[in-house]
Amino acid sequence: xxxxxxxxxxxxxxxxxxxxxxxxxxxxxxxxxxxxxxxxxxxxxxxxxxxxxxxxxxxxxxxxxxxxxxxxxxxxxxxxxxxxxxxxxxxxxxxxxxxxxxxxxxxxxxxxxxxxxxxxxxxxxxxxxxxxxxxxxxxxxxxxxxxxxxxxxxxxxxxxxxxxxxxxxxxxxxxxx
Numbered sequence: 001x002x003x004x005x006x007x008x009x010x011x012x013x014x015x016x017x018x019x020x021x022x023x024x025x026x027x028x029x030x031x032x033x034x035x036x037x038x039x040x041x042x043x044x045x046x047x048x049x050x051x052x053x054x055x056x057x058x059x060x061x062x063x064x065x066x067x068x069x070x071x072x073x074x075x076x077x078x079x080x081x082x083x084x085x086x087x088x089x090x091x092x093x094x095x096x097x098x099x100x101x102x103x104x105x106x107x108x109x110x111x112x113x114x115x116x117x118x119x120x121x122x123x124x125x126x127x128x129x130x131x132x133x134x135x136x137x138x139x140x141x142x143x144x145x146x147x148x149x150x151x152x153x154x155x156x157x158x159x160x161x162x163x164x165x166x167x168x169x170x171x172x173x174x175x176x177x
Contacts, residue, residue: 007039007085010057014048023053030057039063039112041085043078046070056175062111087115090137090144095121099131100152106168113137122165128152 020026034040040061042054045068058065066081068074093110105123113119128151135146 006037007041007063008034008061009041009043010054011043011045012049012054013046014044015050016053023050026053027056027060031060034061039085041066041081043068045074059107059111060109062109064111084114084116089113089115090135090139093119093135093137096134096136097125097131098134099129100125100127104165104169106165106172108172120164122161122168124165125152128154 015021016023016026020029030040038061040057041063042058042065044051044054044065047070049067051065051067054065057063066077068077090113093112095105095110102123102125105121107121110119110121131150131152133148135148137144
């Protein structure tokens with residue numbers, strides 16, 4: 001019996017104001033009660049949205065966050081969102097590496113991939129030479145593995161890559177605080 005993934009769409013107009021209002025306790029409640037298979041997509045509507053809380057909810061449940069400002073057409077945004085989540089390409093993702101030792105890979109929990117979306121994963125590695133990156137996931141209920149082989153080199157010609165990794169690591173550490 002496999003566990004079926006399902007999506008939850010959570011819409012809010014801003015800050016928690018009724019019932020439990022402490023963001024840490026809300027996150028703790030979700031961690032204990034939400035099934036692992038749930039994908040939570042959050043929608044913040046308005047100017048006074050707690051984006052940190054909503055982004056954390058979405059990230060920790062393999063979802064995404066969307067924000068609509070007053071005056072924006074929410075119908076168009078929701079239609080685009082539905083088209084996206086109706087076409088999952090690869091779910092339950094995991095990465096593994098051979099040929100080098102890898103650490104500090106972000107995001108820690110990989111989200112599902114949908115048609116028309118992309119995933120940027122950053123990390124730090126030790127060693128050089130030939131290696132492989134294995135991306136495992138599920139396509140239409142069937143396990144699959146994609147293998148990307150190449151050479152790992154310490155000196156890259158892309159100076160933006162270390163900065164991108166550093167921003168992700170800082171964001172991760174700030175979330176831990």
